[in-house]
Amino acid sequence: MGEMASSIAHELNQPLAAISSYCTGAANLLRNDAPSTEVVPALDKAVEQARRAGQVIRRIYSLARHSEDRFELIRLGERIDAALALTEVNIRQKGIRLTLDLQAQPLIEGDPVLLEQALFNLLRNAAESMRDTLPDRRQIDIRLSCADGYALLTIADRGCGIEANVADKLFDPLFTTKAEGLGMGLAICRSVVENHRGRLSFETNPGGGTVFHILLPLAPQ
Numbered sequence: 001m002g003e004m005a006s007s008i009a010h011e012l013n014q015p016l017a018a019i020s021s022y023c024t025g026a027a028n029l030l031r032n033d034a035p036s037t038e039v040v041p042a043l044d045k046a047v048e049q050a051r052r053a054g055q056v057i058r059r060i061y062s063l064a065r066h067s068e069d070r071f072e073l074i075r076l077g078e079r080i081d082a083a084l085a086l087t088e089v090n091i092r093q094k095g096i097r098l099t100l101d102l103q104a105q106p107l108i109e110g111d112p113v114l115l116e117q118a119l120f121n122l123l124r125n126a127a128e129s130m131r132d133t134l135p136d137r138r139q140i141d142i143r144l145s146c147a148d149g150y151a152l153l154t155i156a157d158r159g160c161g162i163e164a165n166v167a168d169k170l171f172d173p174l175f176t177t178k179a180e181g182l183g184m185g186l187a188i189c190r191s192v193v194e195n196h197r198g199r200l201s202f203e204t205n206p207g208g209g210t211v212f213h214i215l216l217p218l219a220p221q
Contacts, residue, residue, distance in 0.1 A: 014086065014120065015053040022046035055113045073219055074112045076151050077102045077144060082112075083119035091127050095135050101143040106151035107219040110196045118192040122155050122212055125186070129159025129209065137208070151216045158209040162202065 026042040080102060084091075091098065123140070130138045141156040193200040198216035205211045 012053055012056060015049040015056065018049040018086075019046045019053075022049065052113070056117065070111050071109045072112070073107055074110055074115070075105055076108055076115075076153065076216065077105050079112055079115045080119060080142065080144065080153070082116050083123055086116075086120050087123045087127065090124065091140070094127055094130065094138060096127055096130060096138040096140055099139065099141045101141075101145075104144050104146045104151070106144070106146045106216075108151055108196070108216050109219045110216070111192075114192045115196070118189040118214075119153075121186070121189050122214075126155055126157035126159065126210075126212075129157050129161075131159075133159055133209075146218065149218050151218055153214040153216075154211055155214075156205050156207075156209065156211040158205065158207055161204060161208065162210050 022042045022045045026039050026046070029039045029042065084098075126140050137158050139158050141154070143154045143156075145152050190200045193214055193216070196216055198214060200212065200214055202210055202212045
């Protein structure tokens with residue numbers, strides 16, 4: 001129950017923070033007598049994030065039951081784009097460059113909300129790992145390909161890397177190297193990927209940092 005409570009808190013943090021940000025922006029616009037055409041989009045986005053928070057709760061319970069009744073055909077590239085949209089501001093503020101190779105557009109069977117959340121966690125971790133990286137070396141490389149009936153997604157950063165004494169515990173629930181962390185981000189990512197009959201692994205990036213690999217089966221043709 002402790003792990004489930006921590007995971008819910010972890011997953012809800014992002015949409016709740018977004019709601020606060022959009023509402024604050026809308027309030028500031030209203031104080032400055034901005035036209036409704038500027039205020040309404042911010043409120044619409046806040047409503048969208050509130051719906052997302054509700055979806056996250058329902059999906060986490062679904063994941064806990066290992067239920068596949070919400071699986072649907074989805075394009076993995078679209079989920080990557082959606083996760084990037086959630087982290088765009090954070091990545092831009094940190095001065096991180098993005099390289100994208102999403103020419104492959106594989107169809108998979110899965111839960112779009114859970115997959116998007118897992119991708120968001122990985123992208124956020126990649127950005128946070130480069131906190132002490134020199135500005136001109138801050139880069140995230142994302143590549144999506146298909147082979148032998150599987151979609152392969154790689155997310156490579158040039159951050160601090162993963163120490164050998166941490167590697168074996170990296171996916172353990174409640175284990176974290178962050179002072180403010182709950183230790184659920186990567187545990188949730190692994191659970192999501194495995195619930196989609198896939199595999200999540202990592203290795204050292206030759207250029208410094210870490211490369212995460214997500215392997216997911218393609219939808220039957």
